[in-house]
Amino acid sequence: MIFVRTLCAIVFLFPLAEVYAANWQYAGIVGKDKASFFDADGVQHPDKDTVRMWVKNIPEKTIKSYFNSKNREQVIEDSARKIASGYIPDFLKLESIKRSHPTDPKMQDALATMVSDEIIANKPSVQATTTTFFEIDCKGKRIAPLTIIKYRKNGSVAKTETPQPAKYFYIVPDSSGDWLSMLVCPTS
Numbered sequence: 001m002i003f004v005r006t007l008c009a010i011v012f013l014f015p016l017a018e019v020y021a022a023n024w025q026y027a028g029i030v031g032k033d034k035a036s037f038f039d040a041d042g043v044q045h046p047d048k049d050t051v052r053m054w055v056k057n058i059p060e061k062t063i064k065s066y067f068n069s070k071n072r073e074q075v076i077e078d079s080a081r082k083i084a085s086g087y088i089p090d091f092l093k094l095e096s097i098k099r100s101h102p103t104d105p106k107m108q109d110a111l112a113t114m115v116s117d118e119i120i121a122n123k124p125s126v127q128a129t130t131t132t133f134f135e136i137d138c139k140g141k142r143i144a145p146l147t148i149i150k151y152r153k154n155g156s157v158a159k160t161e162t163p164q165p166a167k168y169f170y171i172v173p174d175s176s177g178d179w180l181s182m183l184v185c186p187t188s
Contacts, residue, residue, distance in 0.1 A: 136180070138186065
């Protein structure tokens with residue numbers, strides 16, 4: 001009986017959506033108007049040269065809309081707390097990104113923006129336009145979408161694609177695919 005009470009207490013204290021939630025971390029801009037996030041806790045390494053992960057794209061206007069809503073103060077508070085704890089998104093640690101934000105004020109602005117974007121991306125109510133399961137051949141510098149899910153504005157699935165066989169593309173330098181590979185591929 002004590003076990004059942006303990007289990008019930010755990011379920012009510014930690015809603016299942018939060019227990020099994022992804023950890024979406026900033027991965028760059030796709031096109032000119034979508035922020036890209038990868039599930040850092042779900043990165044898989046089937047072998048030493050291959051990495052698989054989920055990536056979702058959220059329109060910048062969706063992120064801005066959420067930030068400018070009634071949730072603004074909570075996002076600012078959560079961002080400040082996360083930054084004060086010493087958190088820096090791995091994206092900002094990439095050499096190419098550090099070079100593009102050479103002055104301290106620019107880096108501080110980028111830090112605040114990316115942390116708040118990550119907080120917003122992890123909200124279940126914030127809708128992605130696409131979620132893609134990618135495989136990266138780290139050694140060969142290639143990337144392939146294994147599954148692509150496109151969503152309607154209401155959040156329902158509009159289309160799911162699983163390219164057969166998987167079609168690999170060489171990763172273009174300084175692209176979102178390049179940044180993603182730098183974030184998830186093992187360093188040699």
